[in-house]
Amino acid sequence: MSMLEKIRQSVRRDQVFDVLNKQDYSEVDTSHGTILYVEDVSVSFDGFKAINELNFYIEVGELRCMIGPNGAGKTTMMDIITGKTRPDTGSVWFGQDINLLKMTEPEIAQAGVGRKFQKPTVFEYHNIFENLEMAMAGDKRVWPTFRAKLSSEQHDRIMSVMDTIGLTEHSTQRAGALSHGQKQWLEIGMLLMQNPLLLLVDEPVAGMTHQEMDKTGELLTSLAGEHSVVVVEHDMDFVRSIANRVSVLHQGSILAEGTMDQVQNNQKVIEVYLGE
Numbered sequence: 001m002s003m004l005e006k007i008r009q010s011v012r013r014d015q016v017f018d019v020l021n022k023q024d025y026s027e028v029d030t031s032h033g034t035i036l037y038v039e040d041v042s043v044s045f046d047g048f049k050a051i052n053e054l055n056f057y058i059e060v061g062e063l064r065c066m067i068g069p070n071g072a073g074k075t076t077m078m079d080i081i082t083g084k085t086r087p088d089t090g091s092v093w094f095g096q097d098i099n100l101l102k103m104t105e106p107e108i109a110q111a112g113v114g115r116k117f118q119k120p121t122v123f124e125y126h127n128i129f130e131n132l133e134m135a136m137a138g139d140k141r142v143w144p145t146f147r148a149k150l151s152s153e154q155h156d157r158i159m160s161v162m163d164t165i166g167l168t169e170h171s172t173q174r175a176g177a178l179s180h181g182q183k184q185w186l187e188i189g190m191l192l193m194q195n196p197l198l199l200l201v202d203e204p205v206a207g208m209t210h211q212e213m214d215k216t217g218e219l220l221t222s223l224a225g226e227h228s229v230v231v232v233e234h235d236m237d238f239v240r241s242i243a244n245r246v247s248v249l250h251q252g253s254i255l256a257e258g259t260m261d262q263v264q265n266n267q268k269v270i271e272v273y274l275g276e
């Protein structure tokens with residue numbers, strides 16, 4: 001059976017919400033310690049090279065921060081990994097043998113790549129518990145049936161994610177009434193319900209208060225280890241507070257990589273940021 005066929009089958013299994021709706025990731029071979037390989041990737045829009053010979057690797061369980069000036073290609077990079085944009089050249093592998101460039105967006109999500117967009121997309125008229133429940137069901141249309149059959153194990157899983165995102169006290173509150181920061185955490189929780197191996201998060205702290213930023217930093221740090229997390233962020237103080245390894249993206253390629261101190265003292269990086 002081909003990989004795609006296996007993934008399609010697991011999608012169907014999922015739609016009939018078998019047992020726990022937990023995906024089988026035995027397929028993602030991370031035996032070499034690397035979960036994502038992005039190699040020699042380029043993409044042009046109307047002749048403009050938004051991504052230019054991009055190369056980077058993400059290790060299993062790491063928390064990587066990607067910084068770079070506006071227009072550096074950060075969002076496009078995520079679009080390529082998640083199947084929204086097809087590169088002109090290069091390869092993107094999930095583990096040793098899953099070729100993400102041959103898969104559709106839903107297949108990539110199903111394989112274990114979760115993406116958090118900048119704008120939260122929670123269901124405003126439903127409470128927090130229900131939002132997480134819907135994310136677990138995977139589809140709002142099957143939610144009522146799913147809900148009627150919710151096992152105690154599934155219930156516990158929702159409670160555990162609610163605890164992780166720090167919203168247990170607000171479980172019956174309508175999502176529309178949450179603060180901007182709380183909505184962002186709820187959306188991260190909704191992604192977690194799908195049990196992604198790799199989480200891509202685009203500018204998570206934009207518009208947040210300092211207190212919310214601190215909590216977001218703690219949340220993302222706590223997710224690393226069990227998940228691999230790639231955070232794209234503009235806010236340098238925030239990156240400094242959570243960063244382990246940092247990649248600087250500039251004109252569609254990696255300009256520098258290392259600890260925050262290393263990249264901040266890198267002459268090429270200083271020039272790019274001074275020129276901004």
Ligand SMILES: Nc1ncnc2c1ncn2[C@@H]1O[C@H](COP(=O)(O)OP(=O)(O)O)[C@@H](O)[C@H]1O
Pocket residue numbers: 045046050068069070071072073074075076077
């Ligand atoms: N679909 C698209 N069509 C045309 N140009 C695009 C498209 N997506 C991105 N770009 C261009 O590619 C460059 C990189 O954009 P983006 O990835 O959004 O940068 P960043 O997220 O780092 O700010 C920008 O110059 C942007 O205008």
Ligand SMILES: [Mg+2]
Pocket residue numbers: 074075076
């Ligand atoms: Mg962007």
